[in-house]
Amino acid sequence: ARTADTTTVAPNAVLCGSGEYTTGYVYGSGSKSDKKVGVIGLSMFELRRHGMVNNIAIVGTSGTKFPGIRAHLKKNISDVYAGLDVSFDSYPKDDVARDTEAYKAALDTLKPGDVTTIFTPDDTHFDIAKYAIERGIHVLVTKPSVKTLAEHRELVALARKNKVLVMVEFHKRWDPIYTDARNRISTKLGDFGFFHSFMSQPKFQLETFKAWAGKSSDISYYLNSHHIDIHCWSMQGKATPVSVTASGATGVAQNEPFNCPNGTEDTITLLTNWKNKSGNNGTAVYTASWSAPRADVHSQQRFHYMGTEGEVNVDQAHRNYQVCTHNEGLESYNPLYMSYLPGPDGHFNGQHGYGYKSIETFVKSAIALNEGKVTLEELDERLPTIAATEITTAILEAGRISLDKGGKTIKITVSSEGSFSLEE
Secondary structure, three states, X not given: OOEOOOOOEOOOEEEEOOOHHHHOEEOOEEOOOOOOOOOXXXXXXXXXXXXXXXXXXXXXXOHHHHHHHHHHHHHHHHOOOOOOOOOOEEEOOOOOOXXXXXXXXXXXXXXXXXXXXXXXOHHHHHHHHHHHHOOOOEEEEOOOOOOOHHHHHHHHHHHHHHXXXXXXXXXXXXXXXXXXXXXXXXXXXXXXXXXXXXXXXXXHHHHHHOOOEOOOEOHHHHHHHHHHHHHHHHOOOOEEEEEEEEEEEXXXXXOOOOOOOOXXXXXXXXXXXXXXXXXXXXXXXXXXXXXXXXXXOOOEXXXXXXXXXXXXXXXXXXXOOEEEEOOOEEEEOOOOOXXXXXXXXXXXXXXXXXXXXXXXXXXXXXXXXXXXXXXXXXXXXXXXXXXXOHXXXXXXXXXXXXXXXXXXXEEEEEOOOOOEEEEO
């Protein structure tokens, strides 16, 4: 077995979800987004090169995609990064047209202390995570971890019972500028007054999401979750949300060529009222959209925070780094997220990126937990674990209920134990 050092045993990994974020392979070819070779798979292959991961398996629902995925990974990863090993076991088998429970066979090959990642449609996260947790497997799940507080609390209880790490992949927490802004907000800027975030993706991305968009989830769960987490993380010990009123715009996703269900929101805004510990009120406005035009960036993403002692503005999409080519035109790059160009030695050179760092942190934390070097309680304090992110699920679910109720305000209450509940 591979080892990270002379004493550490590297875990085996099952990557649930074979699509864009894992492999960069969508509908028979490379993604048109900024993740053309994926994030999870590439990061795990690189972690294996460094001895932090052992065997890797990838799970999808259609085995017939895997020959194309293997060719895609060889051409775009192995042939690019000095022969990086992209071998993996696949589930289901290549001749299986569809098996929505292939993840069970894959996870059954793991032992307690191994790891899994879940980057699948939002409504599948709970079942896959529960199956893994009950088998003592550490879980990294994409945002939103789940869609309801009931499912969230069940996963928290299961994680504690089985003593496993369940971390939500809120990678923006590893962006050095967002991290600095969070720490500044938390310690220097006084009571919370106003927060506004905006995050969008171009409407062609609906080609990737149309299988589930408006059916099993929405753009608020998918994108608002990022900045809601950043804001909630900044408000730890300072303030709590008290109500959510949601509004949605339509007209793109439900029409040609995407044909999502009638009423599928293109843009969702959550107006969220907060209460500081001092009793002062605060207002947050979270907006997310998947109907934006093509621009110099794939995702517009920014926030403005104002407190009683100062303010912060962060534009994560524009880092004052522009590239212009005859083929692609003008683009604003953000290599702080993922840097896909090989380094001087020919190997992958993006270990500094916050897209990579969140995955590396999960694997290292799982190993440390296996070795008894850290406790779950300590990880809850420093990472976006399932136990530490219930507040984000509360806001997201309240937003969905508000939309379904025609924009009705949904109240959020918190118990003395810190558990959240929703009231109409």
